[in-house]
Amino acid sequence: MLHILKARLHQKYRTFPFPQQQPVLSQRYTGRPIIKTEGCVPDCSACAAVCPAGAISRSNEGRPIIDLGRCILCRACESACTAGLINFSSEFSMSVSKREDLIVKNDQFRVSDGLTDELKSLFGHSLKLRQVSAGGCNACEADCNVLSTPTFDLARFGIQFVASPRHADGLLVTGPVTQNMKLALLKTYDALPSPKIVIATGACAISGGLFRGNPEVNNGLSDILPVDLYIPGCPPNPWTILDGMLRLLGRI
Amino acid sequence: MKKHLKMQNSACVNLADVPVVDNQQFKDHLVELSSRNCRLSALFVLPGTHQNLIYAVVSNDESAALKLLATPYQNEFASLTPDLPQAHWFEREMHEIHGVNITGHPWLKPIRFQPKTGDNTEILPGVTNYFEVTGEEIHEVAVGPVHAGIIEPGHFRFQCHGEKVMHLEIELGYQHRGIEKAMLRNHPHQNLRLVEVIAGDTTIAHATAYAMLIESLYGIDKPDKNAELIRAVALELERMANHTGDLGALAGDVGFLPTSAYCGRIRGDILNTTAVICGNRFGRGLIRPGGIGCIVDRSIADIVLERLVAIEADLKSAVKLLWDTPSVVARFEETGTVSHEDAIAIGLVGPAARACGLRTDIRYSHPWGAYAVHQPELVDGRKRGDVYGRAIVRWLELLDSLRLIRIMLAEFTDVSTASPVLTKAAPDSISVVLTEGWRGEVCHVAITDSAGNLASYKIVDPSFHNWFGLALALRNQEISDFPLCNKSFNLSYCGHDL
Numbered sequence A: 001m002l003h004i005l006k007a008r009l010h011q012k013y014r015t016f017p018f019p020q021q022q023p024v025l026s027q028r029y030t031g032r033p034i035i036k037t038e039g040c041v042p043d044c045s046a047c048a049a050v051c052p053a054g055a056i057s058r059s060n061e062g063r064p065i066i067d068l069g070r071c072i073l074c075r076a077c078e079s080a081c082t083a084g085l086i087n088f089s090s091e092f093s094m095s096v097s098k099r100e101d102l103i104v105k106n107d108q109f110r111v112s113d114g115l116t117d118e119l120k121s122l123f124g125h126s127l128k129l130r131q132v133s134a135g136g137c138n139a140c141e142a143d144c145n146v147l148s149t150p151t152f153d154l155a156r157f158g159i160q161f162v163a164s165p166r167h168a169d170g171l172l173v174t175g176p177v178t179q180n181m182k183l184a185l186l187k188t189y190d191a192l193p194s195p196k197i198v199i200a201t202g203a204c205a206i207s208g209g210l211f212r213g214n215p216e217v218n219n220g221l222s223d224i225l226p227v228d229l230y231i232p233g234c235p236p237n238p239w240t241i242l243d244g245m246l247r248l249l250g251r252i
Numbered sequence B: 001m002k003k004h005l006k007m008q009n010s011a012c013v014n015l016a017d018v019p020v021v022d023n024q025q026f027k028d029h030l031v032e033l034s035s036r037n038c039r040l041s042a043l044f045v046l047p048g049t050h051q052n053l054i055y056a057v058v059s060n061d062e063s064a065a066l067k068l069l070a071t072p073y074q075n076e077f078a079s080l081t082p083d084l085p086q087a088h089w090f091e092r093e094m095h096e097i098h099g100v101n102i103t104g105h106p107w108l109k110p111i112r113f114q115p116k117t118g119d120n121t122e123i124l125p126g127v128t129n130y131f132e133v134t135g136e137e138i139h140e141v142a143v144g145p146v147h148a149g150i151i152e153p154g155h156f157r158f159q160c161h162g163e164k165v166m167h168l169e170i171e172l173g174y175q176h177r178g179i180e181k182a183m184l185r186n187h188p189h190q191n192l193r194l195v196e197v198i199a200g201d202t203t204i205a206h207a208t209a210y211a212m213l214i215e216s217l218y219g220i221d222k223p224d225k226n227a228e229l230i231r232a233v234a235l236e237l238e239r240m241a242n243h244t245g246d247l248g249a250l251a252g253d254v255g256f257l258p259t260s261a262y263c264g265r266i267r268g269d270i271l272n273t274t275a276v277i278c279g280n281r282f283g284r285g286l287i288r289p290g291g292i293g294c295i296v297d298r299s300i301a302d303i304v305l306e307r308l309v310a311i312e313a314d315l316k317s318a319v320k321l322l323w324d325t326p327s328v329v330a331r332f333e334e335t336g337t338v339s340h341e342d343a344i345a346i347g348l349v350g351p352a353a354r355a356c357g358l359r360t361d362i363r364y365s366h367p368w369g370a371y372a373v374h375q376p377e378l379v380d381g382r383k384r385g386d387v388y389g390r391a392i393v394r395w396l397e398l399l400d401s402l403r404l405i406r407i408m409l410a411e412f413t414d415v416s417t418a419s420p421v422l423t424k425a426a427p428d429s430i431s432v433v434l435t436e437g438w439r440g441e442v443c444h445v446a447i448t449d450s451a452g453n454l455a456s457y458k459i460v461d462p463s464f465h466n467w468f469g470l471a472l473a474l475r476n477q478e479i480s481d482f483p484l485c486n487k488s489f490n491l492s493y494c495g496h497d498l
Helices: A002-011 A046-050 A076-080 A117-123 A139-148 A179-191 A202-207 A238-248 B023-034 B085-098 B179-185 B188-196 B200-217 B225-253 B257-278 B298-323 B326-332 B340-346 B350-354 B387-411 B462-473 B479-489 B493-497
Strands: A033-035 A056-058 A064-067 A086-088 A127-133 A159-161 A170-174 A197-201 A229-231 B005-008 B012-014 B038-046 B052-060 B063-073 B076-078 B101-103 B138-143 B155-161 B164-171 B429-437 B440-448 B454-460
Touching: A002 B257, A002 B298, A033 A064, A046 A056, A046 A076, A076 A086, A127 A139, A127 A179, A139 A170, A139 A202, A139 A238, A139 B200, A139 B257, A170 A179, A170 A202, A197 A202, A197 A238, A229 A238, B023 B038, B023 B052, B023 B063, B023 B076, B038 B063, B038 B085, B038 B429, B038 B440, B038 B454, B052 B429, B052 B440, B063 B429, B085 B101, B085 B340, B085 B462, B155 B479, B164 B462, B164 B479, B179 B188, B179 B454, B188 B200, B200 B225, B200 B429, B200 B440, B225 B257, B225 B298, B225 B387, B225 B429, B225 B479, B257 B298, B298 B326, B298 B387, B326 B387, B340 B462, B350 B387, B350 B440, B350 B462, B387 B479, B440 B462, B454 B462, B462 B479, B462 B493
Parallel strands: A127 A159, A127 A170, A170 A197, A197 A229, B076 B101
Antiparallel strands: A033 A086, A056 A064, B005 B063, B012 B429, B038 B052, B052 B063, B138 B155, B155 B164, B429 B440, B440 B454
8 A cells, every 4th residue: 555655656647737738749749730932932842742631722823732631741842842941840739620720831820719509508618538549559549548647647627538438528530541431430429419529530530641551541531420520740749630620619 | 301491580582592492291281380389370372274272381489580482272172270270260261262062170160261262142241150068058249340449340249148248259351452452553652551441559560560661672772771770660659559558448447547538648649649740640751672761850859759758757657556456456457357378379479479478579580770789678568468468569669669769769860752663673583571560470471473563462460360269268257358358359350350
C-alpha cells in the first residue's frame, strides 16, 4: 500500500488546464497551413508534384489550394515552393463543421462553430462516443485513446468513449472505411439512438487519405454517413482532437 | 547444385541467381533448415510470364545470412504446412491472392477476404465456416469486428466448454487497404508515406525497412553514421512508447489502475520526445532513403537526453508497482502460456517469442546501421511463455532501449536531410530487408522487372507470424482471460491486413 502511495506522490498531478491555458507543442509541430496569395510563379506546380496525398490543386488565379481533408501535414510543399507561399503554422486548432471549410486558399480559416443550439443543449455536458476504426492504422486510434489519460482527462468535460453503440450519442470514425468494414460501420451507426452525431477523425476518414482511390477502400465517410465534425491530420494531434470536440459542444 | 542463395540483410542480388528447385527439394530443404534454427521470414508468389514462382526467405537467428530459394508451381502446390507449420498462414495468403491450390493444407481459408478483381459480388469478411467443437455443454462465443474499446477491428470465434476455451479462431481482413498493390502503382515519394501507415504504431520500423530496400535497389550510398544513429534512436523510442503503453494496458486489464494511468501518460511523453526530433509523435517523415528527413543537431539530441531522465524516473516508479503487487503478478503468471516448442513450430517473433525463450532479435542476429556497433542485450524470457513473460520481456527491453539511446546520442554530432533519389533501380533484382520493430521482425521484399520498376513488393508485419500464437495462448484458458492475453501480444490488425 505504501509503495503505491509513494508512486502516486512521485507521479504528481498532471492534468493540463486546457482550454484555460494553451499547451506548448514541440517546436517542430506542423499545424494549419497558411497560403500567401501574392508571388506564385506561373506554370510552376512544384507544390502539387511533391504532395504524396494529392491534396494540392491550383485556383483559377493559379495559386495553390490545399485540401486539409487530404493533407498529411508532411511539409513537402512548403520546402518545394521556391516563392515561399506555403507556411505551416503551429496552430493546432483546425477542426471544422463543413467539408468545404477544409479547403485552404489563403490565411483565412473557419474553425467549427459547433452543433446546433438544440444539440448543444442535449450533448453539451455529456457526450458519449462510440469509436469505430474502419481501416485506421492505429495512429488516430492511439491519439484518441490518449485523451482518456490524466494529461487530457477527457471525462472532466463529460465526454467519454463507451463500449456499446446503444449507449452512445455519436460515432467517432477513423480510417478510410475499408470495403470490409463498411457494413460493420453502418450497422454500428444504425445501432445508435437518434439524435446522433458523427466525427471524422484523420485524413483517411475525411477523404481516404493516402489510400484514396484504392479499390479496397471508400475514400472516407463522405458518401457514407453525414459528418458533423471533421478533424484533419495524419494523425491529428490529441490537442487538435480535444479542441475539435470542445468546439463542437460550444465549450471553446 | 546450390539449394539456396545466401545474402546479407538489405543486399541486392540478381533475381536469376536465386536457385529454382523442384517442389520436393524446396520442401525438404525448408524443413531441414527449420530444424537448424532457421525461420521462414517470407513465403510469397511472384507471378511470371513464363512460370509462376514461389519464393522463400529464410533467416537464421544465429547467423547474419539470409537464404533465398524458389520453386515453380502450376495450379497445384503440395502444402508445406504438415511438415512446416509456420508456413500455414503464408500458404493461406498465397491461396487467397494468387489462387494457388494448396493441396493438403489443414485449414485453407482466406486470411483477408480481399475483394476480387473483376468480381463485383460483395465479400462479407468473417462470413465463413469456423472450426467447430460439438458436444453437450459446448457453446460458441463470437466477438467483433467492432470491439468495446478504441481498437482496430477483427473477429474472434471461441469454442468453449463452460468458461474454458477449447479453441479460438481469429478472422481478420477488415482493415485491408490494398497497400502491396498500391506500392506498385505509386510514385516512390508516395510509397515512402504509404509504408509509414502500414501500421501507424510501427512507422519507424516499416519506414526504415523501406528506406533500406530503396538504398539497396537504387544503389544509393548508405546513410552516414549520424543519420544511422538517429534512425536507431527513433526505432528505440518507438519501442519504448509502445512497450510502455502495453505495460499500462496490461495493468488496466487486471484492474490495477495506478500503473495503467501513469503509463498512459508516460507513453505520450515518449511520443512527444519523437516529436522533438521530427515534429510528429509517430515519427512520420523522419526516415528517408539515404538518411533522414529532418535536420537534427546537438541541441535536439540534448533535449531528448534531458527528457529521458524524467521519463526513466517516472517509468521506474510506475512499472515497479507491477512487480511489487502480488495480485498483479498472480494474474500474469501462468496465464496464456505458449510452449517453447509451439513458439518455434509456428515461427513466433519479437517479444512474444523471447518470452518463450527463443533467442530471436533481428537487431542482434542481422544487425543493420547503428546496431552493427551498438548491440542490444538479448532479453531472455526463460521459456515462461505466459503473460508475465511477455510483460517482463517488455520491461527489460524498455530499460535496454534507454541504455541504447543514451550511448547512441553520446556519439551523435549533427546531420542534415538526405537528398532525393535520382538514380534508377537495378533491373531484375531482388532485395530483402529485415528490421526489428517493437512487435518483432519486419520483413520487406522488393523485386524489380527488366525496366527497373517494382514488379512485386512483399510486406510481412510481425503480427502476421504472431496472431496464431494468440490463438494457441487461449487454449484451455478461461474466456475472461482473453483481454489480458490479447493485450500481452498486442498485435496489429492493419499490419496483418495490409
